Amino acid sequence: MQSTNKNDKKLINLIRGWPSPHLLPAALLKKAADKALTDPSIFVPALQYAPDPGYQPLREELATWLGRAYKTPSRAEEICITGGASQSIACVLQSFTDPVYTRAVWAVTPCYFLAFPIFEDAGFAGRLRAVPEDDEGIDLEFLERGLRSVDEAAAAAGGDDRPPYKTPGPHRKLYRHIIYIVPTCSNPSGKTTSLSHRRALVNLARRHNALIISDDVYDFLQWPILPQAPPTSTALTPLPSPSPTPLLPRLSDIDIALGPSEHDPAGKSFSHAISNGSFSKLVGPGMRTGWVHGTSDFAYGLSQTGSSRSGGAPSQIAAAMLTSLLATGDLDTHLSNAVRPALQARHAAALAAVKSELGGMGVAVRESSEVGKGQFGGYFLWLTLPRGLKGMDVAELARREENLIVAAGEGFEVPGDEGGVRCEGNLRVCFSWEEVEDVVEGVRRLGRVLRRVEDGVKTEEGNGGGMGSEVFK
Ligand SMILES: Cc1ncc(COP(=O)(O)O)c(C=O)c1O
Structure with a gap:
């Protein structure tokens, strides 16, 4: 698997749930x-x-x-x-x-x-x-x-x-x-x-x-x-x-x-x-x-x-x-005119990028929640990875190869409850901190990571191997 040099890439942080610096009043x-x-x-x-x-x-x-x-x-x-x-x-x-x-x-x-x-x-x-x-x-x-x-x-x-x-x-x-x-x-x-x-x-x-x-x-x-x-x-x-x-x-x-x-x-x-x-x-x-x-x-x-x-x-x-x-x-004015519209726009851009860049690879995303008769978006996108891929492996590869930080699902599991809910097939993406073009670029990078994983898997399968965590090493 070909490795890219992350150092020539700007860091994109899609873990941070902090307000964007531009939205601080x-x-x-x-x-x-x-x-x-x-x-x-x-x-x-x-x-x-x-x-x-x-x-x-x-x-x-x-x-x-x-x-x-x-x-x-x-x-x-x-x-x-x-x-x-x-x-x-x-x-x-x-x-x-x-x-x-x-x-x-x-x-x-x-x-x-x-x-x-x-x-x-x-x-x-x-x-x-x-x-x-x-x-x-x-x-x-x-x-x-x-x-x-x-x-x-x-x-x-x-x-x-x-x-x-x-x-x-x-x-x-x-x-x-x-x-x-x-x-x-x-x-x-x-x-x-x-x-x-x-x-x-x-x-x-x-x-x-x-x-x-x-x-x-x-x-x-x-x-x-x-x-x-x-x-x-x-x-x-x-x-x-x-x-x-x-x-x-x-x-x-x-x-x-x-x-x-x-x-x-x-x-x-x-x-x-x-x-x-x-x-x-x-x-x-x-x-x-x-x-x-x-x-x-x-x-x-x-x-x-x-x-x-x-x-x-x-x-x-x-x-x-x-x-x-x-x-x-x-x-009220700040929330109405600045914070919500900006987050709404980032949410739409992130969602569109997830669908176009990751949808074809079988990544599913929760788009919204239903309240009354409406569908509404919020601060986070929760992705479900395809084919048994593990959030931690993908997040590590994203960090290493793409200078991209995303949250692995495993981190949201309850410590000490070993038989409890597992989230290893998930990633969380937050779009509040980075500017909209970086959010979209971050999702694109995630797409590249998943494509590399796919290619690695195909190569492994071609060589008679199944999908193993080796592809992430
Ligand atoms: C669910 C939830 N609770 C609490 C906090 C932290 O809140 P505070 O900054 O008010 O301590 C966060 C921050 O991300 C959060 O997502």
Whole structure:
């Protein structure tokens, strides 16, 4: 097999799910920072320790903005400001789980891989379980069987004799299970969980005293599928805010509507699902600010995580700037006129390239997710490779021969769940970071890699050999 010299090729990174440098709203943030830092009524509290549940004006702006977007009234007391979705998961686990009392973490798989170390840090290494996706987002029967069998095994082993390490106190509680899901435009599969599955999932969690952490970081980054990529970046059409697509209810909204559960301590309603939101992909990951939406008891309980009680809610000055971005409508304008149209155009260009460059080789791609009567695209393309090819082998060859970085499916498998969902025949492509022409060139390079693999396979077959991993060496 002929090898090319990668060094004369520019690096193309289709792993990075970061916003493109051209889409960072620096000027809008400067305006917001000027306002925050010249008005003492803003900068004095914003440069101090925050209240435990976060900067109150941001909680209020978010309640209005989210209420409008999801067409369900939200209250400021149901929102706790966080340091972004990742930090927030860590705090949720610190406050609401216990390494003894909490039996397992159930992760819908393929799963956002950087969540794994957060669960492991909280004591769940070896107790992470993969739950497969189905056509509607999550295989509920599989999950129910799993929850039941873990609960029955615990009961058979003498149940709950071992005392938990943690005493949650009056403002928090411990859950038996955690369920982790990205129900809208999932990272990495791109799937959106249907309304009926959302409802059934919440009811399942309520029966088993589980907390669903619903990572909703892509809810506002969906767009209708374009029939073809726009010819230039000036031909982009605005996509209105808060969302150009119908938004399905958050799992937290479904849960709150059901009221307190049988597992709630007397007088409290922590309930069983939270929405984990983030400004990372809407504004910039460096803002390190997000929010959790849940019952007011849950939001307050989360704010009582030790690090927030000592240091106040994270991201206080960033929260003040984001408040202004929401209040002035600048965030809506930025999302409508810049972020969504650019991502929509890249999505269309990437999809067209995948079809033309890879389709003939048997690569399948998830194009969109159905919501209501529409088909909508999101942040990631999930490719299925043909003929038993392995994502890791293809990704390694792409790096070596084409200076192209793509994410191998294997990385999205749950560590330690050896019998769990396998993703070795997949690749994830993200088009948010590179400019559109580089995204297309990246897909072309992937096509070259796969053609070389094909040629290698044919040669091997001609020589009497089958398709082996030798072709990747
Ligand atoms: C599903 C999911 N959750 C969380 C994050 C990280 O969010 P944050 O930057 O708010 O910590 C990402 C980033 O890619 C993600 O895809």
